[in-house]
């Protein structure tokens with residue numbers, strides 16, 4: 001069923017949900033799906049704009065309909081590739097025919113596939129306009145499979161407790177999330193403080209792109225402030241009074257690569273400022289964080 005509508009997402013939901021349930025009751029019982037409503041062309045343009053495409057990007061559309069998002073992205077950006085999947089075989093045929101006609105078939109393909117059976121590992125930009133429940137069902141798959149830094153773009157619907165990193169309201173409401181690296185857990189590193197190496201142990205807590213944490217530096221403990229995670233890029237600040245009595249500011253900035261964070265830390269104390277490499281290693285337990293501080297408190 002093809003319906004061309006210029007509807008707000010909530011209106012779309014109301015307009016489609018009831019007929020969808022009536023028409024497709026048995027299919028709903030087996031698998032989740034949304035009906036085909038093409039994104040208005042102006043919204044497609046905003047979805048492409050918010051992605052800020054770079055050469056080498058792999059742009060995909062989960063529930064690609066007539067293929068318009070991936071086709072438009074490939075027309076505008078000759079150095080990207082893309083593909084889409086749709087549960088509707090006719091739409092997939094139509095999309096592949098359009099890719100042929102537009103001379104894009106080398107870079108753009110469409111597959112007859114359920115979004116849940118789609119391998120997301122090579123995508124750098126994921127588009128979707130699916131019912132909120134379907135999006136919510138996909139969230140753990142995207143968080144588990146998509147690489148950190150992957151941009152996820154939705155026409156209209158939000159994503160429960162995962163707040164978007166960016167919202168565009170020029171044509172409807174376009175939302176963008178950046179898949180965050182996994183940083184929750186225990187990390188250790190050393191930094192040069194006043195000419196001597198000091199041991200640091202951190203416990204990071206994470207909810208999507210929001211990070212909080214506590215750090216032990218030598219015999220002192222402090223709370224991280226201003227932690228920010230965008231994809232693999234992590235920055236955070238620690239203000240702490242070290243054993244020497246010096247109030248010391250640490251501004252960390254690094255890239256999370258699996259079990260390591262590599263970057264730099266700017267240490268400011270007694271008016272001196274030292275920028276040095278920062279290399280943190282993930283560790284399995286937090287015993288060192290809780291070691292007695294040795295300040296004589298019983």
Ligand SMILES: C[S@@+](CC[C@H](N)C(=O)[O-])C[C@H]1O[C@@H](n2cnc3c(N)ncnc32)[C@H](O)[C@@H]1O
Nearest residue numbers: 033034036037038039063064065086087114115
């Ligand atoms: C609202 S349309 C959006 C089409 C296109 N992404 C756009 O924005 O123009 C949703 C599309 O998702 C497809 N779809 C719904 N559920 C799906 C599923 N479980 N797996 C694959 N495709 C699905 C539908 O056939 C439909 O073409």
